[in-house]
Amino acid sequence: MKNVTDIRADFPILSRKVYGKPLVYFDNGATTQKPQCVLDAVDKVYKEYNGNIHRGVHYLSDMSSEAYEAARENVRSFINAEKREEVVFTSGTTGSINGIAFSYGERYVKAGDEIILSRLEHHANIVPWQMMCERKGAVLRVIPINEKGEIVLDEYYKLLSPRTRLVSVAQASNALGTILPLNEIISAAHSANVPVLIDGAQGIQHGIVDLKEMDCDFYAFSGHKIYGPNGIGVLYGKEKWLAEIPPFQGGGDMVDKVTFEKTTYNELPFKFEAGTMNYPAAVGLASAIDYVLSIGRDYIASLENELLSYANERLAAIKDLTIYGRSEHKIPTFSFHIKDIHQYDTGMILDKMGIAVRTGTHCAQPVMDHYGIDGTVRASLCFYNTKDEIDALADGIEKVKTMLV
Amino acid sequence: MTISEVQNNIIEEFSFSDDWMDKYNLLIDIGKDMPVIDPKYKVKDFLIEGCQSKVWLHPVYDGKLISFTADSDAIITRGIVALLIKVLSNRSPEEIIATDLYFIDKIGLRQNLSPTRSNGLLSMVRQMKLYAMAFQASKK
Numbered sequence: 001m002k003n004v005t006d007i008r009a010d011f012p013i014l015s016r017k018v019y020g021k022p023l024v025y026f027d028n029g030a031t032t033q034k035p036q037c038v039l040d041a042v043d044k045v046y047k048e049y050n051g052n053i054h055r056g057v058h059y060l061s062d063m064s065s066e067a068y069e070a071a072r073e074n075v076r077s078f079i080n081a082e083k084r085e086e087v088v089f090t091s092g093t094t095g096s097i098n099g100i101a102f103s104y105g106e107r108y109v110k111a112g113d114e115i116i117l118s119r120l121e122h123h124a125n126i127v128p129w130q131m132m133c134e135r136k137g138a139v140l141r142v143i144p145i146n147e148k149g150e151i152v153l154d155e156y157y158k159l160l161s162p163r164t165r166l167v168s169v170a171q172a173s174n175a176l177g178t179i180l181p182l183n184e185i186i187s188a189a190h191s192a193n194v195p196v197l198i199d200g201a202q203g204i205q206h207g208i209v210d211l212k213e214m215d216c217d218f219y220a221f222s223g224h225k226i227y228g229p230n231g232i233g234v235l236y237g238k239e240k241w242l243a244e245i246p247p248f249q250g251g252g253d254m255v256d257k258v259t260f261e262k263t264t265y266n267e268l269p270f271k272f273e274a275g276t277m278n279y280p281a282a283v284g285l286a287s288a289i290d291y292v293l294s295i296g297r298d299y300i301a302s303l304e305n306e307l308l309s310y311a312n313e314r315l316a317a318i319k320d321l322t323i324y325g326r327s328e329h330k331i332p333t334f335s336f337h338i339k340d341i342h343q344y345d346t347g348m349i350l351d352k353m354g355i356a357v358r359t360g361t362h363c364a365q366p367v368m369d370h371y372g373i374d375g376t377v378r379a380s381l382c383f384y385n386t387k388d389e390i391d392a393l394a395d396g397i398e399k400v401k402t403m404l405v
Numbered sequence: 406m407t408i409s410e411v412q413n414n415i416i417e418e419f420s421f422s423d424d425w426m427d428k429y430n431l432l433i434d435i436g437k438d439m440p441v442i443d444p445k446y447k448v449k450d451f452l453i454e455g456c457q458s459k460v461w462l463h464p465v466y467d468g469k470l471i472s473f474t475a476d477s478d479a480i481i482t483r484g485i486v487a488l489l490i491k492v493l494s495n496r497s498p499e500e501i502i503a504t505d506l507y508f509i510d511k512i513g514l515r516q517n518l519s520p521t522r523s524n525g526l527l528s529m530v531r532q533m534k535l536y537a538m539a540f541q542a543s544k545k
Contacts, residue, residue: 341480342458342479342480344479349426349429349481352429360457399426403426403433404480
């Protein structure tokens with residue numbers, strides 16, 4: 001097992017300083033840093049074999065296409081999807097959910113139908129459904145949460161009805177860190193013949209995601225949140241759904257035959273990949289996946305669990321600090337507020353100590369409304385973070401208190 | 406004092422230390438001394454909406470000079486607001502419109518006024534200049 005010092009050495013940016021202080025990067029929920037191998041993989045595409053995929057007869061195009069398809073296979077195996085046809089590349093989680101909300105809505109949703117979300121969703125898993133519901137005259141139903149920031153399953157079961165067309169929930173909350181009870185959610189939906197989309201933006205990078213076991217119908221995630229490049233994401237869909245729903249974008253590569261009278265679509269997964277895809281980023285994502293596998297997903301989870309309990313302990317000991325999201329089942333993400341101190345002030349001062357956190361509503365305003373607050377400070381950790389960094393955060397918070405109270 | 410003199414004084418005041426914590430402490434103190442806005446103006450009409458910290462700004466024009474009172478729900482933001490008021494309050498509309506706020510950059514707070522920071526400060530400067538333009542127009 002690689003120790004944390006060696007792991008950190010794989011990520012060039014982690015050794016930099018900001019304002020003359022060592023960087024403490026606690027904004028992994030927003031985006032993660034990239035190991036050298038990912039940077040190299042993307043660099044290599046542009047330096048050695050860049051050519052547009054699926055089009056040319058020439059050597060470079062062939063090489064790029066091969067690397068792109070190898071990346072798809074890599075993703076398929078990583079998430080344990082049944083077939084490569086079920087793995088669609090997109091621009092990210094937001095792109096994936098928007099795509100499904102449109103295509104699924106076009107095919108299956110009528111006036112009066114219902115889509116179930118949870119109160120924990122970030123805006124990317126709210127707004128696309130709202131837009132679709134407005135178009136179709138359908139209605140959003142929302143699973144409430146309790147004080148610990150967990151969804152209330154009994155209320156969810158009550159929401160499932162013959163009008164429910166789809167359930168779309170996060171694997172883990174970006175604002176609070178709560179891990180959702182996916183087994184219960186998915187099996188109840190399936191008993192009611194309702195498909196489920198899991199938003200894996202905050203799930204894919206923590207522990208093992210096995211879609212055969214999870215048995216969701218759609219799964220979305222972003223490459224940049226699992227140490228890969230920005231601008232690439234994945235939409236997984238069970239073949240039966242992807243075959244039935246229409247494409248969400250039209251353009252090159254997604255077509256079979258085009259005439260001005262009628263266009264027929266390409267086979268899966270290309271039907272959903274219109275225009276030039278971000279193939280260099282797909283190659284980078286494949287490299288990030290290789291990297292994660294080389295460290296070991298179980299090992300990553302164990303490192304993160306250690307950080308989770310240590311940070312819990314350190315933060316809980318700080319007087320006048322409230323942690324929002326007290327579930328037993330959490331990713332190492334902490335949303336907190338210090339009594340009488342604006343989160344923006346806290347974030348500004350921590351920043352000058354070299355500590356990167358996020359402040360505000362974290363694109364999840366309904367969660368903030370639930371607690372009647374206008375924002376929090378969020379520290380989102382991952383396996384390359386250390387206990388020393390958690391100490392630096394705790395000390396930083398004490399310093400903020402002495403300055404502002 | 407001219408606007409430039411006020412700005413130069415602020416730059417001087419902030420040059421005592423390179424340590425950010427010292428500068429923030431100074432900002433916090435300056436914020437505490439700011440002429441506080443009458444609570445009746447802390448309403449939506451005078452709210453400058455930033456994404457994260459709120460700023461309320463109220464102008465009074467006596468036919469010659471514009472004076473501002475303001476507040477923010479974040480303390481460091483309040484300090485920066487106080488600095489802007491020091492520089493731009495009790496000035497003629499013409500002066501306010503023409504002023505180049507160079508002190509912001511010189512004391513290292515430029516990033517707080519960039520469009521990527523959602524703290525309402527950039528909107529506040531715009532709003533101060535807009536009030537000045539409106540008062541100037543009303544005079545004619």
